[in-house]
Amino acid sequence: MVNQWTKSLMAILVAGSIVAIGAAVSTTPSLVAGILTIAVFLIILYEMETSPEIKFEMNYPDKAYVGDIINITASVSIKRGIGLFDILLPMVDSFDLVEGNNVHIVYKGLRYLEVKFDYKVRAMRRGIFQVGIISFNYFPSMGIINGISDSADLKKEIEITPKILAQEKLRRKYRTRVRFPRSHVSNTGPVSTDFETIRQYTVGDPYRTINWKASARSAENGNLLVNQYEREGTKSVIFLIDRNSSTLRGTDEENQLEYAIQFALSSTRMFLASGFSVGMWPLQSKVQERGDYVLPASGMENMRRITNMLLRMEKTVTRKEPINLGKIFYHSLLETSSTVILLTSLQAVNMPEISEVCRKIASYRGRTILVDIVYYGILMKYSSFSSLGNIFSRSVQSSNWKKMAKNIPGRTMVVHWDPTSQKMGQAAGIVMGVLR
Amino acid sequence: MNRYSLFIASFLLMASPGFYLLAYTTGTISQAISLLIILIALLISLNALINGKHSKMRFLVLILSIIPLVLSRGYLTTYLPTPIIIQSSNLTDYVITIVASLLGFLFAGLTEAFTQFRKVLEEKEYEEYEISSSLGSFGSTVFGIGILSFVSGGLLYILIRILPPLNIGIFPAIVIFLAVYIVVFRFIFAKRKLKSSTR
Numbered sequence: 001m002v003n004q005w006t007k008s009l010m011a012i013l014v015a016g017s018i019v020a021i022g023a024a025v026s027t028t029p030s031l032v033a034g035i036l037t038i039a040v041f042l043i044i045l046y047e048m049e050t051s052p053e054i055k056f057e058m059n060y061p062d063k064a065y066v067g068d069i070i071n072i073t074a075s076v077s078i079k080r081g082i083g084l085f086d087i088l089l090p091m092v093d094s095f096d097l098v099e100g101n102n103v104h105i106v107y108k109g110l111r112y113l114e115v116k117f118d119y120k121v122r123a124m125r126r127g128i129f130q131v132g133i134i135s136f137n138y139f140p141s142m143g144i145i146n147g148i149s150d151s152a153d154l155k156k157e158i159e160i161t162p163k164i165l166a167q168e169k170l171r172r173k174y175r176t177r178v179r180f181p182r183s184h185v186s187n188t189g190p191v192s193t194d195f196e197t198i199r200q201y202t203v204g205d206p207y208r209t210i211n212w213k214a215s216a217r218s219a220e221n222g223n224l225l226v227n228q229y230e231r232e233g234t235k236s237v238i239f240l241i242d243r244n245s246s247t248l249r250g251t252d253e254e255n256q257l258e259y260a261i262q263f264a265l266s267s268t269r270m271f272l273a274s275g276f277s278v279g280m281w282p283l284q285s286k287v288q289e290r291g292d293y294v295l296p297a298s299g300m301e302n303m304r305r306i307t308n309m310l311l312r313m314e315k316t317v318t319r320k321e322p323i324n325l326g327k328i329f330y331h332s333l334l335e336t337s338s339t340v341i342l343l344t345s346l347q348a349v350n351m352p353e354i355s356e357v358c359r360k361i362a363s364y365r366g367r368t369i370l371v372d373i374v375y376y377g378i379l380m381k382y383s384s385f386s387s388l389g390n391i392f393s394r395s396v397q398s399s400n401w402k403k404m405a406k407n408i409p410g411r412t413m414v415v416h417w418d419p420t421s422q423k424m425g426q427a428a429g430i431v432m433g434v435l436r
Numbered sequence: 437m438n439r440y441s442l443f444i445a446s447f448l449l450m451a452s453p454g455f456y457l458l459a460y461t462t463g464t465i466s467q468a469i470s471l472l473i474i475l476i477a478l479l480i481s482l483n484a485l486i487n488g489k490h491s492k493m494r495f496l497v498l499i500l501s502i503i504p505l506v507l508s509r510g511y512l513t514t515y516l517p518t519p520i521i522i523q524s525s526n527l528t529d530y531v532i533t534i535v536a537s538l539l540g541f542l543f544a545g546l547t548e549a550f551t552q553f554r555k556v557l558e559e560k561e562y563e564e565y566e567i568s569s570s571l572g573s574f575g576s577t578v579f580g581i582g583i584l585s586f587v588s589g590g591l592l593y594i595l596i597r598i599l600p601p602l603n604i605g606i607f608p609a610i611v612i613f614l615a616v617y618i619v620v621f622r623f624i625f626a627k628r629k630l631k632s633s634t635r
Contacts, residue, residue: 015494019534040585
């Protein structure tokens, strides 16, 4: 387009020259009016086609949840210059355009131009996205001068957080479905005298905790009720998130890693609200650096740190070296006696290294709850045999689980979670039950 | 303004010397030239409208329009027995058609650009109303500038004719010409590289 315009300039000059030669040969001075017409035309456009001064303003919320529709408003004002402006407003791969358009063409004439554009996008994936880079091309009206391609960075970000789905469900008290181990998985201090709740008697409860009056009141049911007291000290949980290629079945927006992040974020909120200390580590080969992990701590400040870490978490290339969680991880494990919640997707490929991680945690007196995010359901969702998805998924699952169970070391509890058929709250409830 | 209006304007203006010759002259040569001018002007305008490609035939229209003038008066008629196509009494009217043809030449370029812009924008799948609106404004603005230039050119010529001639020697004239030439070229090169300022 720009080359064409430069040719146009040459053509205008050649035309002027032809008329000038004609005027000279025919000795017709009135033809000078033609040359003057061309000269005035060129002078006007030269004066108009100057460097444009462009001002952009963008308005949209700083934070949103996955699945939310975000309304983006852009205001563009252009001073000086005359020509077509091709404006490319910010758009991220993980956003889906719902309404309007982010690409516009406007013509800036002789007057100052101010235009507003609106478009709506749906956030498809969590993360922190740069939504402030606006690109534009300027094509001067008569192409007497060359056009410009440039961009402006408003340095604006939008934080897309996964929806915290499990939180409401986890506010209820969950009871473990397993009888063993009977002791609490997380190592906490001794039982205090602070009353927590009344619950049904279970095997192993001390007799002195039986609430006889409450049991008598509910004698019709024939159940014994016991007082439960708060334990001293803070329970501690460390999340380990596997972000290897084996956790990326499905799409960029829906895969095991995304479900793991959603699960971790929801559970973190719930644990912190319940007074737990929560830490977060990614499973990776290289030695962990400060900033790669979040040390176990209580309070909502840690929620912010964990959220930041999870929003920036991306996949890693296939690990070639063994997993190295670093000295700090094992040190905090020993110090806090945390329960480790390992979020992964168990497969034949990663089974040996996951087993090794669980074994090493056990050697540091830690217990692991391995949340296996089952991927068959996700795969089936995106295959053409979706109707057979559940049947196929369950048959393959059970045979694989039996094989893999042999490799699971002691002090490790496995919770299988198929996010396509089982709600996150249910899975979180099972984990919570094991923890209590 | 849409591209069809530009097409009509560029064709009528470019072919105006041909229409003039067809209406006011009787010779075979002048009639042949007039038909040729009209035909080429039509082809150029259609090419600009449909293909949006740069056509070198545009210069041919200008050359063909000037030929009757060159054959009728000036240096050539002194040395060669050329047929007089344009009478001296009709000279001013014919010169106006040539200047109009020059304006048509500019509008043909505008039509080419218009069509080419439209093709590119349609390929990029912009909204139809945005394409029409922006190109409409583009066409109107440049068309307006063209008309303004045409009127200004005419007025400037009249002003030059009214003003008394300067009695300066050949040497000062060359110095003034060089000074103007350098200033204009510096101005052109300063603008050649544009840089935008964004905020």
